[in-house]
Amino acid sequence: MSGQETPAAQNTLSKNDGNVVDAYHASAVVYFRPETEELIVLTEDACDDFDRHWGELLTAVNDVHEAGKAYSSAVENYGNVFSTPSENAGEEGLEEQATTLQKTLDEKKKALQDKLGDFTPAGYEPVIELIPIITNKKHGRRSGAGSKYVYVKKGYYDQLGTGKKHTVSLKAKDKASAVESIFTYDKNGNRKGIDTQKLKEQITKIEFPKPDTSVELFSLDKEDIGEIDKTLTDWADCWNNSLIVDGKEIGNHIDVSAGAQFMRFTANAGASGEWDAKDGKLSLKGEASAALSLAQGYASATFYLPDRVGWPLLYTPEGANALNMGMLRVYLETELAGFAGASAKIECQLQVTTIGAEQVLMGKRDKENTLPRFNERRVSGKTFHQNMDSEDEGVTGSAELFAGAKAEIGLKGGVQWLQPVAATKYQGKTGEEAKAAAEYVDFCTIGSSITGMAGLGAGATFYCTFLNGKFCFKIAASLCCGLGAKGAFLCEVGYEKLADFGAWLAYQLYGLDYHFFELMAKQAFETFSQICVMLLTDMKDKVIQVLDTAETAASTISDIFDTFQKGMTDGVNASSKRNQLAKELNARPEKLLNFTPEAKGNLLYLLTRHGFWDHVDINNRGDGFIPDIYHDRKKAIINILSSIQTRREWIKVMTHCSKDGTDLALSHPMSEDALVAWQESELRTFLQEGLNRDDELDIIKSRIRDQVAWGYALAMNNTYDYKLAQGTNPLYPRMGEFGPLSDNQALA
Template sequence: MNSEYTVRSGDTLSAIAQRHQTTLSSLMRLNPAIENPDRIFPGQLLKLPAANEADFSNCEVGSIAQEPPCSEEIVEVVHVTGSDELILLTEAELAEWVEEEEFVCGPITEFYGKLDGLDEGETDSELGVSEGEGRLLSEVQEEKERLIDELEARSVLTNDMQSIPPITEIKRLAGNKHVTFVRSDKIANHPRRYSMASRDRERSKGWLTENGVDPAKLRDAIRSELNIKFNATLWEPDKNGALMTTLNKFYDEASWSIWGDAEARREAVDETGFDASAEAQFMRFAAGAAASGEFDPRKGKVHFQAKAEGQYALAQGKVEVEKSYPANNRSQVRVTYRLGGPDGERKEVSLGHFQAKVRAALSGFAGASALIAANVEVNSSNGIPELKGVAARKDGQGASVDGGVFAGIRAGCELAGALLWTDVLSRKSQWQKLCEIGKKVEGAAGLGGEFQIRLEFSDTTGKFYFNVHAGIVFGVGASGSFLLEVDPSNIVQMLHYVYKALGDVDFRHLELFDPVTDAFGWYGRLSVYALGTGVNLSLAAANLAEQGTQTVISFFNDLSIALSSSLDRERVALEFATNIISDNEKGEESILRHSPPEAKARLLFILTDDFWLTPQLFDGTRTKVQAVSLILQSMQGWRDFEETIVRINESAEPFPQQFDENVRRVFSFIGKNLNDYRLYRKVLHGQRANLVGPVQLDPFSACKVCGIA
């Protein structure tokens, strides 16, 4: 006669079947209303099959002859991932085991179960990236804090998440299709272990063959050695049965066979696709594999159903996602500048919006730390993988080693992709690649509380780098910073970005540039070097990267020597003038139109050395006059002009007292007088740069009014 059972909270159909010594298929057959064995609910009434006629749990006279006297009944076989042993459990031990699995996996399974419904925080937060760093700004972040605290309290995680965690991944081969986890000390020294890796041919004689495991003989060997007997429904004496198929596949998984050669063992591991390393196990635990990692007992393969569409490869302990960030207005980047020089009053200006196309590959301990700790959330709901940065844990708290784990500089967490910027100085105002993530990334030293982004220059690589606060890309709350390399092919976009920044602060002291690496100085030198050699900016940047900084340094040393000789100076000036005129034809990619006042001043110093001569005296003078006229037309406002004129000297340092003299020098060189200058000044004075769209020549018609253009 069938009996009934009321489902309780935490029950699974497979666990109910085990407790009542039946099979999952039997329960499904008796309860046809159940369409999905993973979906039962508390209070649900289930029909159970009649009790088995044979009671193998008692040791009585007349027991089956093959059973050892007073043997313990085994209801479950457990395989420890990566080991060569089976652990055999009695019904009482199984109940304790199920409780242990829930104790270890419960908090993280619960977190992933409610992740989709958690509030991700205020998308339009007014907090800056530095202000919000480390704060708990959303329900997701708060839940992650609670998750780590709970796992540490349960001794599931240690304070140092990069060390081997005290958990072990297991597979219950009979009653649970999922991989799951228990604390390592709970399974240490279990009395009923059977090694399947023995190379003692005498011991394995009979059940271990070239074709794998003989199920009946293995059952007899285990039963005899461990003084046990198996539940009638557990061990099917069928070599094609689910349990035996599973044993054979996992036998291959760990390369246990004493028969196959190395190549055959490798192919067997490739077939199962399962990495048994501790790093991969921790990664699977962190990604909630206990709730999603199923294995097919008949095929011996592990499947991570809920994760497969999200580009998880949890069988190998990896997750890879690609996404554009951010999706809200916190991509707006603000930088500071100074009024009246480096020590003046500090102001703030927006440099527009960033977007990052990021491909993140997380694996091993560092990847698991990124998933569990408060830095990164990977969500694959609806089959769309998302990687989100959330607040770092505060200093002094557990798991603090995860800080900066997505920076691309930790093993196990590789970041690739590009930082994009809406290039407003181009006719096609669209997302343009500004710099790249993950190419020769160096350890960032940090930005300081008041900075979001700094432009740095490396003497070692000869390249520019943007040191970016992680919150710019991953959203408010993220911490850390990383370096993004400006590839020579993207140097034009960098030049546009930097010049746009200078224009927005009206050519004042901009704290975008890192003073330690002299990034601003190298920006100006690169412009002069490109115009002096006649190459485009991308090629100039490539020369700098491939041949090193000495290439540019040697150029300026040779230039200084040439300027000390009248004839050489005339030759060099004519070469510069010719290149400036050619450069003007490049339009949006013109170097001159995106050069700072320091570079323009250096060019005027080279070109106007013979200002006292009659302009028509030498054949090349007309060319130089045209080049000087183009420089004056490139002025985007009064401060651009003023900052240029006061720096017309060999060092390009500002000498305000020389302003009037330098004005006469420049205007006289192109055949103009002070009245022309006054007219030029009347139009340009008080005008600020307005850099929207491609940089225009003579934007306020000052040159046109006084006859220069």
């Protein structure tokens, strides 16, 4: 008979002795409940089932953490071998191991989910957080709770009625009958700490319920009070101290709300066996690096989606060959708090939720398990789907889900791509020299606020436009973590990330061999081309200023660009401005690798403008022994032509050699081939002025490839890197670096 089935007293009929009552004297186990500041006294016959209940819950949580740790380690092992070409002989076995451990992790998550119930906007089934104080160990029975934190489901706890569970309030009342709490509060009502002196005073005033005639609840003696005192004051000191770690505040209040208790439960606080695991922080294992502040019950975490290795994203544009967009991944820096925060750690899928103007992360139950197995996505990558379903367009949530962490709910992070490395980095090398050289680089970041982004690319899974002075992205969560994910990451490109965005965009154009890139709004594409040109001139400060202005629209940039073009081609200062533009290009020609064909065409147009003032400009003769008119400009033109990657880009640059970078082929009566030949002749004429350099045009054109060499870094076509890059790089993306997910480091 189980402990729960054992009666407190049993009546036996006897012919000889009459009715005899055998009483079962039960030793109680005492717990402390921080939320209500109560001692919980259990009767003996309730203890066995109570222990089984919380033991199963803690085991289920710990199983998820251990499985997550094993899977994360397998991903890291695979990534290290995969990214080292000379050592990838065991790659298939490691890939299969990661897939197997991913399946195990999913099974452990499902087992935990079955115990917690389905996720709803109201949260999972709450749990009650308890701290064991006095166990049955001293009575010669069980060995005790074995953990400093115990969690039971609230529904189960509430069903333990009188006769099984008795509560004793630790709150004391003074003569005015005002309730005194062991917690201290600030003016905003936040718990700022625990008054240990008051705690000790309250313990001495404990009044246990009087036992009935059949059940002995608890016999309080001096030893018991001392045990309660030591246990609870140690707990209080640790929680007070855990708000500040290494001199840095990692929490600003103590939270015993239902959400905070649930967060500590899912963070595996019950497995630590210590009051303040790692000085008040608890590491969350798996493909998320996080440290939980125990007292406040929230964690600063970094997620990688779908994992650190990332996956190739394949996109098929209309009327063109499929575009391999390279290795992509998303990293998210967020605050995990309450039920919603815990769900992001537990669930197989995620959803991006909007609360007001903030983006937050929540879990979404993935009943279909649509995230492909590790080996599937390594082989097939991620097929791009053009449109989002209407129900996936956006998910809204209630701020109540994030109670206690409203100031920290915003998402940070970015979408990253694995930049290919130059051919000479690894060509013909083995061993240590063949080690990874590529790195994941942000090309857009998740904005701190989504104000004004509503309706951005409605229905699209991937869309880029120019809005509020920034290039803004909408990227469906399903592209990053499977079709079961909901919502979209709304991202932006600030000025500090403009070069990285340009590198990504230039490589996508290269992968398309300079066909139309329909994932970016036409006006935004034109705006980027205009900004590239102006940032090379004395307009740079002006451009940076307007990009930092929320009201800036694409039309604002266009108006500035028109004024800029006029200043570059008309007036007495135009010659010196063109000379300065040439010097800037010659100082760092590699910048051109991140420019669009439209920008390069416009630069050729500006550099070849000349007139009376150019001929009389004494600074327009170079600095060599022999005066050479347009010396710097001719050198800049050669640099522009040397940045061209393929024959098709050559055509696009020539046809966009216009005042504003627009396509002359759309309005010119000539055929495209005739237009290209005419533009080349115009360039020859300019290069023949002074010391003749027109022969270099033919040399450059002859060495340009017909086809894209995908997987190699873009390089000037007069370098060894360009010559070595032929065909498709068989090693890309086997060259990314995959570091460990440190417990205390946000980004590995």
